[in-house]
Amino acid sequence: xxxxxxxxxxxxxxxxxxxxxxxxxxxxxxxxxxxxxxxxxxxxxxxxxxxxxxxxxxxxxxxxxxxxxxxxxxxxxxxxxxxxxxxxxxxxxxxxxxxxxxxxxxxxxxxxxxxxxxxxxxxxxxxxxxxxxxxxxxxxxxxxxxxxxxxxxxxxxxxxxxxxxxxxxxxxx
Numbered sequence: 001x002x003x004x005x006x007x008x009x010x011x012x013x014x015x016x017x018x019x020x021x022x023x024x025x026x027x028x029x030x031x032x033x034x035x036x037x038x039x040x041x042x043x044x045x046x047x048x049x050x051x052x053x054x055x056x057x058x059x060x061x062x063x064x065x066x067x068x069x070x071x072x073x074x075x076x077x078x079x080x081x082x083x084x085x086x087x088x089x090x091x092x093x094x095x096x097x098x099x100x101x102x103x104x105x106x107x108x109x110x111x112x113x114x115x116x117x118x119x120x121x122x123x124x125x126x127x128x129x130x131x132x133x134x135x136x137x138x139x140x141x142x143x144x145x146x147x148x149x150x151x152x153x154x155x156x157x158x159x160x161x162x163x164x165x166x167x168x169x170x171x172x173x
Contacts, residue, residue, distance in 0.1 A: 005041055006168055008034070009088040016081045017161025026077030026157045031084045038087030057086035057094040064098065070138050072145035078156040085164065093167060100163030101156065108154050118152070 012034045016026045035058060042050030061082035068074035082101070086094040113122045125144050132141050146153060 002041075002045065005038070005088050006171070008037065008041070009085055010164055010168055012081070012084060012088065013157075013161040013164035016077075017155070017158040020078070020155040020157030024075075024153060024155060026075070026081050028077075028080065031077065031080040034084035035080070035087045038084060038089075041088070042090075053090050054087045057088070057090040058083045059086070060091045061086040061094050061098055067138065070140070071133075072140035072147060074156060075146055078160070081157055081160060085160065093171075097160065097163050097167050100166055101160045104159035104162050105154055105156055108159060109152075112152055112154065116152070122152075 012030070016030055019030070020026050038058070039051055039054045042054040044050070046053065062079065065074055065079050065082055069076055069079045082094070082098060085097060089097065113119055129141055129144055132139075140147075144151060
């Protein structure tokens with residue numbers, strides 16, 4: 001893949017990761033232009049095939065994460081960040097970055113739950129989320145969601161930054 005696009009993706013991921021770490025928000029002014037830069041760069045490099053390559057990358061991330069946005073388990077800024085990274089990186093690399101992001105976020109969650117000694121509460125919440133999902137479907141839980149200020153939240157954008165850095169490093173081996 002083009003080194004310039006990797007560097008743009010890295011810059012986007014690190015900037016969004018830092019912003020998410022500090023404020024738990026990823027602004028639209030960062031993600032939306034990055035999406036269009038990805039489309040434009042791929043269009044200039046390969047024409048219509050480049051746009052399709054870029055759209056496939058964005059679509060895989062947006063489609064896989066949309067259910068979690070609906071359930072209010074993932075913020076829209078995180079969702080748009082992964083869509084923008086997808087537009088820059090294409091489908092195959094985006095899938096790897098997303099897989100790494102989920103693993104890193106899971107590890108961050110285990111560390112937080114262990115540090116705060118909230119394993120019993122976390123397991124009870126997961127069980128309740130499963131029950132509510134199978135009872136009511138794609139509806140956010142009234143208390144266990146991002147809108148609850150007392151709920152544990154993790155900076156998904158920061159995990160995406162680490163995952164993007166790792167994938168870039170592995171692609172260079």
